[in-house]
Amino acid sequence: LAKTTQPISMDSYEGQEVNITCSHNNIATNDYITWYQQFPSQGPRFIIQGYKTKVTNEVASLFIPADRKSSTLSLPRVSLSDTAVYYCLVGDNGLTGGGNKLTFGTGTQLKVEL
Amino acid sequence: DADVTQTPRNRITKTGKRIMLECSQTKGHDRMYWYRQDPGLGLRLIYYSFDVKDINKGEISDGYSVSRQAQAKFSLSLESAIPNQTALYFCATSDLTSGSSNEQFFGPGTRLTVL
Numbered sequence: 001l002a003k004t005t006q007p008i009s010m011d012s013y014e015g016q017e018v019n020i021t022c023s024h025n026n027i028a029t030n031d032y033i034t035w036y037q038q039f040p041s042q043g044p045r046f047i048i049q050g051y052k053t054k055v056t057n058e059v060a061s062l063f064i065p066a067d068r069k070s071s072t073l074s075l076p077r078v079s080l081s082d083t084a085v086y087y088c089l090v091g092d093n094g095l096t097g098g099g100n101k102l103t104f105g106t107g108t109q110l111k112v113e114l
Numbered sequence: 115d116a117d118v119t120q121t122p123r124n125r126i127t128k129t130g131k132r133i134m135l136e137c138s139q140t141k142g143h144d145r146m147y148w149y150r151q152d153p154g155l156g157l158r159l160i161y162y163s164f165d166v167k168d169i170n171k172g173e174i175s176d177g178y179s180v181s182r183q184a185q186a187k188f189s190l191s192l193e194s195a196i197p198n199q200t201a202l203y204f205c206a207t208s209d210l211t212s213g214s215s216n217e218q219f220f221g222p223g224t225r226l227t228v229l
Contacts, residue, residue: 091216102216
């Protein structure tokens with residue numbers, strides 16, 4: 001399983017765009033990049049997943065360069081309720097026999113202030 | 115009603131006691147997982163199951179056992195609880211047929227304290 005590295009913490013203000021970058025130098029061909037959000041004392045919640053280039057949904061965008069050794073989660077116009085821990089995970093999609101064995105690192109604590 | 119439920123939500127027990135944490139899901143998913151989370155840390159996988167007849171160890175299975183009684187139920191047992199098993203435990207599910215998705219659905223967690 002590829003190891004990921006992301007900042008321990010980030011601070012932002014309401015209405016700003018937040019970009020959290022994750023590096024995963026040893027990503028394998030079958031690996032997807034997945035981001036989760038976790039609020040205190042709650043289970044993580046899936047945000048977005050991608051394999052390459054750019055993926056966008058109603059919550060966030062995920063930018064993945066051609067070499068796939070890093071990825072950037074972009075949260076547009078954050079609000080106080082976006083204060084949470086964000087995890088970058090790399091793993092295969094489970095179809096190659098490895099299962100959805102996701103490895104959660106320590107994540108990035110995002111704090112949004114007024 | 116929640117799709118993934120865990121019981122109990124909180125439990126305080128003593129060293130040496132046997133404890134069972136239960137997880138039920140109504141999502142119809144094949145795959146189920148048990149994780150533990152320690153303060154300030156990420157989640158670590160304890161066990162996972164792809165279907166009723168399949169059980170696999172995760173990265174920290176020592177001291178734990180599991181039972182997949184049905185597609186919808188996955189129980190985690192601590193045969194003889196010890197204080198360093200004090201943690202927040204999460205159950206999760208995922209859908210085998212979802213193709214490329216690594217989306218897992220997590221329960222609300224069980225806070226276990228071993229004295």
